[in-house]
Amino acid sequence: MNGIARVARLHLVDRFSYTWLVWGVLSFVFVINAAIFAVIPLTQPSGNYTGALVTIYIFMGVIGVQAATKFLPFAFTLGVSRRTYYLGTVLLVLGLCLAYSVVLTALWWLEGQTNGWGLQLNFFRVPWLLDGPWFQVLTTTFALLSLLFLFGLWCGLICRRFALLGTLVFFGALTVVVVGAALIVTWQQAWPRVGDLLVNLNVLGASGLVALVGAVIALGGYGTIRRLTV
Amino acid sequence: MTPIVQIDHVTRRYRGMTALDDVSTALQANTITGLLGRNGAGKSTLMRIITGQEFMTTGSVLVDGQSPLENDAVLGRMLFVKESQIYPDIKVKRALEAASWFYPSWDHALAQELVADFELPVSRPIKKLSRGQHSAVGIVIGLAARAEITLFDEPYLGLDAVARQIFYDRLLADYAEHPRTVLLSTHLIDEVANLLEHVIVIDHGRIVADASADDLRGRAVTVNGRTGAVDEFLAHREVLHRQAIGSLASVVVTGPLDDLARARARDLNLDIGPVSLQEFIIRTSGDARERISA
Numbered sequence: 001m002n003g004i005a006r007v008a009r010l011h012l013v014d015r016f017s018y019t020w021l022v023w024g025v026l027s028f029v030f031v032i033n034a035a036i037f038a039v040i041p042l043t044q045p046s047g048n049y050t051g052a053l054v055t056i057y058i059f060m061g062v063i064g065v066q067a068a069t070k071f072l073p074f075a076f077t078l079g080v081s082r083r084t085y086y087l088g089t090v091l092l093v094l095g096l097c098l099a100y101s102v103v104l105t106a107l108w109w110l111e112g113q114t115n116g117w118g119l120q121l122n123f124f125r126v127p128w129l130l131d132g133p134w135f136q137v138l139t140t141t142f143a144l145l146s147l148l149f150l151f152g153l154w155c156g157l158i159c160r161r162f163a164l165l166g167t168l169v170f171f172g173a174l175t176v177v178v179v180g181a182a183l184i185v186t187w188q189q190a191w192p193r194v195g196d197l198l199v200n201l202n203v204l205g206a207s208g209l210v211a212l213v214g215a216v217i218a219l220g221g222y223g224t225i226r227r228l229t230v
Numbered sequence: 231m232t233p234i235v236q237i238d239h240v241t242r243r244y245r246g247m248t249a250l251d252d253v254s255t256a257l258q259a260n261t262i263t264g265l266l267g268r269n270g271a272g273k274s275t276l277m278r279i280i281t282g283q284e285f286m287t288t289g290s291v292l293v294d295g296q297s298p299l300e301n302d303a304v305l306g307r308m309l310f311v312k313e314s315q316i317y318p319d320i321k322v323k324r325a326l327e328a329a330s331w332f333y334p335s336w337d338h339a340l341a342q343e344l345v346a347d348f349e350l351p352v353s354r355p356i357k358k359l360s361r362g363q364h365s366a367v368g369i370v371i372g373l374a375a376r377a378e379i380t381l382f383d384e385p386y387l388g389l390d391a392v393a394r395q396i397f398y399d400r401l402l403a404d405y406a407e408h409p410r411t412v413l414l415s416t417h418l419i420d421e422v423a424n425l426l427e428h429v430i431v432i433d434h435g436r437i438v439a440d441a442s443a444d445d446l447r448g449r450a451v452t453v454n455g456r457t458g459a460v461d462e463f464l465a466h467r468e469v470l471h472r473q474a475i476g477s478l479a480s481v482v483v484t485g486p487l488d489d490l491a492r493a494r495a496r497d498l499n500l501d502i503g504p505v506s507l508q509e510f511i512i513r514t515s516g517d518a519r520e521r522i523s524a
Binding site (some may be wrong): 013071073085230 | 311
């Protein structure tokens with residue numbers, strides 16, 4: 001077996017958080033939402049909207065943090081290099097996110113077919129973001145899940161490598177970059193143009209943007225693990 | 231003898247301390263080598279550098295001619311069980327199963343025998359194990375994998391004397407059938423003395439002895455007898471340790487003694503005895519000696 005695939009398989013030895021935990025929590029959130037919206041009247045003619053799907057995206061970040069170092073000392077013992085551990089973990093990320101996005105897209109489709117589970121509930125359908133033909137929903141879901149997982153992975157590695165202070169500096173720097181970008185856009189009074197750009201982004205542009213952000217995060221994670229000791 | 235691990239002028243500095251100071255040594259292929267020394271002497275750091283887990287400040291480590299750092303081809307032939315090895319939160323049997331994927335030479339039958347020997351509860355999560363059982367997991371993995379180069383860093387924390395003896399017996403028996411390179415770091419020097427073919431003693435990040443175990447055993451002897459006779463015998467010899475009880479003295483001196491010296495000792499009615507590996511290391515390692523005599 002290939003070393004990278006072996007690391008992905010190693011992660012799956014402890015699959016509770018990838019299976020029961022993720023889907024259990026999402027099911028729970030769904031049931032609670034369905035119960036609430038079953039009793040309250042429609043807020044909009046097109047149905048009720050909940051932002052609760054964000055749960056699974058937050059979860060991706062959290063299990064990314066966990067996956068960063070959970071098996072790392074054991075993998076080191078078994079003669080796995082940092083590079084192979086990282087690539088194996090990324091393989092796991094992509095595999096899991098593909099499986100998750102297939103399930104989420106199926107639920108998205110089913111929600112549309114059943115008029116929001118008979119409650120006019122929009123749980124899996126998110127306007128603008130998860131809209132359009134099924135393959136678009138599938139790719140968007142896959143891309144977002146993967147980005148959050150990879151970002152969580154990077155955060156986990158930063159925390160392991162640079163401890164609390166380094167993690168704070170990392171998030172501080174990230175905030176400065178985001179706020180700085182926002183300030184520049186505001187200063188240039190360019191928000192309408194940014195909005196236009198995002199709205200008019202075609203599939204190619206969107207994929208390009210996601211790939212760029214993904215590459216930055218993945219390279220950051222790889223650069224961090226290369227100097228990691230346990 | 232061909233060295234399978236070649237360590238040249240390795241120095242590792244951390245902020246404000248030097249963990250390894252210009253260390254050069256080699257591990258011979260298919261030999262059991264003991265890495266001995268006090269706490270904080272640099273044993274673990276050296277083992278972590280050999281397995282590419284720690285970075286050196288200067289120097290070079292070659293395993294079978296290649297750098298182990300990020301080198302899967304070399305790392306895959308090694309297995310390093312650490313003191314207080316960290317495992318993911320999984321059951322014992324899952325950890326053993328997962329480890330078997332990484333070593334083509336893994337022996338399932340041997341793993342099962344070892345599990346039985348150590349009475350390991352395979353269905354229990356590793357984090358619920360007792361201290362000794364936790365150590366036993368690492369020993370089972372380390373032995374059953376039959377990795378070409380196996381490193382054990384203080385592998386038996388919390389293991390009782392019976393379990394430690396099982397480890398020694400099993401290691402020796404399996405090593406006889408499947409020769410491989412083993413590096414074992416330990417404090418329990420006398421227990422492993424008979425196991426070791428080669429000994430590296432490290433103190434304050436420096437190598438203080440690097441020799442075959444037999445050679446090292448001859449490097450010091452005790453001389454016991456009446457104080458006057460002992461002093462007469464000792465003129466010009468390097469004294470490592472001295473104890474006096476009444477008119478009797480017991481002195482550890484550097485050896486070996488030649489036939490002439492032994493004959494002279496007999497004339498003076500002195501008793502010459504061997505020095506155990508443990509005592510030799512205590513007498514040659516570090517400040518303790520100076521502090522006691524001061």
